[in-house]
Amino acid sequence: MSIIKTEHQPRLSAAVNRIQPSGIRRFFDLASSMDNIISLGVGEPDFSTPWNIREASIHSLERGVTSYTANAGLLELRAAISKYLLESFGVDYHPESEVIVTVGASEGIDLALRAIVDPGDEVLIVEPCFVSYAPLVSLAGGVPVPVPTSIDKNFEIDENDLKERLTSKTKALMLSFPNNPTGAVMGKEGLTKVAEVVKDHNLVVLSDEIYAELTYDGDHTSFPSIEGMKERTILISGFSKSYAMTGWRIGYLTAPKPYAEAMLKIHQYAMMCASTMAQYAALEAMTNGREEMEEMIISYRQRRNYFVKSLKEIGLTCHSPGGAFYAFPSIAETGLSSEEFAEQLLLDQKVAVVPGHVFGAGGEGHIRCSYAASMEQLEEAIDRIGAFLKKLNG
Incomplete structure (x- = not known):
């Protein structure tokens, strides 16, 4: 009996096939292949992780602490997170049952969606927004529904x-304030109006507050701190932005016990636990990292003030971002799409920015510029963008 051999064709899921690669990464990869690039593309602090935080991780290795932690994370770290949220934002979570340490805030978003979404459920997503929200809703079987701003x-x-x-x-x-990519913030008054809609229609809220500490004008309002919202909110945050710990991949989520238990079940099977060494670094950040964090925030505020003012001076309309480390200027008057503008700017002036359309349809007509770069780079970037605009205007 002869066996007929056939070439194997990849049998990928329909959900994965529908998802497009990240538009941010496309420009980052293109820029990385070029010389003399100024990258304002990737949302990453230009600071190194503070030494005391790095040292805490090194010390854990030296002590041979290399085994798994509890699935939910080190209890000491969960207690420190709980204390921090209570003192900083007035929200109270039990470390033992309402806090989970995750592999970055990104895993927290994924866990939250998989825990609550059934096939066909619709999830409102405030746009422009971080590029992963809609794909993760789709992968969970849900239907993303954009809400434009x-x-x-x-x-x-x-x-x-x-x-x-x-x-x-x-x-x-799904909420994200301070917002990526716009830098927008919402105060208590505005969020309270949103909370009324949430309560009236019995919605679950996923509040991504990874940029909470990077709030420059006034205080951050955490959504679960609003009356009646804690019991229906999953709060997602982490250490990447405020403590310059992007590569450590360490974050957390907090939620009422029924939600936390559901997410922990998924986390147990998908991840087991976050990196032990990264957890010890995060514990040091929570307990002894506030001073250096505040210094970084002061620097970001100074850069924001310079960069937004300079964008306006060279002819781009730009609202003043109240948080995060992004400017989101309008390029609509150039007549170019955001994709065309970003690509031509990269090729002509070697400045990498992200086209606004990758953050949802409402982002078209804008570009995202990260000002988490040195002042020298920001000054040079402004000169190059200005030169590009002059070329366009002939």
Whole structure:
């Protein structure tokens, strides 16, 4: 009997096939192949992780602490996170049952969506937003429903826009303030209006507050601190941005016990636990990292002030971002799409930015510029962008 050999064809899931690669990474990869590039593309601090945090991780290795931790993470770290959230934002979570240490905030978002979404559930996503939100909703079997914001309203949510997109299938709302890519923030008054819609329609809220510490004008309002919202909110955050720990891949989520238990089940099977060495670094950040964090925030504020002012001076409309480390200027008047503008700027002036459309349809007509770069780089970037605009204007 002869066996007929056939060439294997990859049998990928339909959900994966529908997802497009990250638009941020495409420009980052292109820029990395070029010389003399100024990259304002990737959202990453230009600071190194403070030495005391690095040393805590090294010391854990020297002591031979290299085994698994509890699935939810070191209890000492969970207690430190709980204390920090209570003291900083007025939200109280039990370390033993309502806090989970994750492999970055990104895993926290994935866990939250997989824990609450059934096939066909609709998830409202405030746009522009981080590029992973809609794909992760789709991978969880849900249907992402964009809720647009605009520069006319400082990229804040209008509760009426939420109401217009509600259906019988709406289950959750994804928020991110301070926002990536716009840098927008929302105060307690605006978020309270959103909370009324959430309560009236029994929604679950995923609040990504990874940039909470990077709030420059006034205090950050944590969504679960609003009356009636803690019991229906999953809070996601981490150490990447505020402590310059992107490569450590360490984050956390907090939620009422029923949600936390559901997410922990997924985390147990998918990850077991976050890196032990990274957890000891995070513990040091939580307990002794505030001073250096504050110094970084002061530097970011100075860079924001310079960069936004300079963008306006060279002819780009840009709202003043209240948080994060991104400017989101409008390039609509150039007549180019955001993709065309970003690609031509990269090729002509070797400045890498991210086209706004990758953050959702509402981002078209804008580019995202990270000002988490040195002042020297920002000054040179402004000169090059200015030169590019002069060329366009002929």
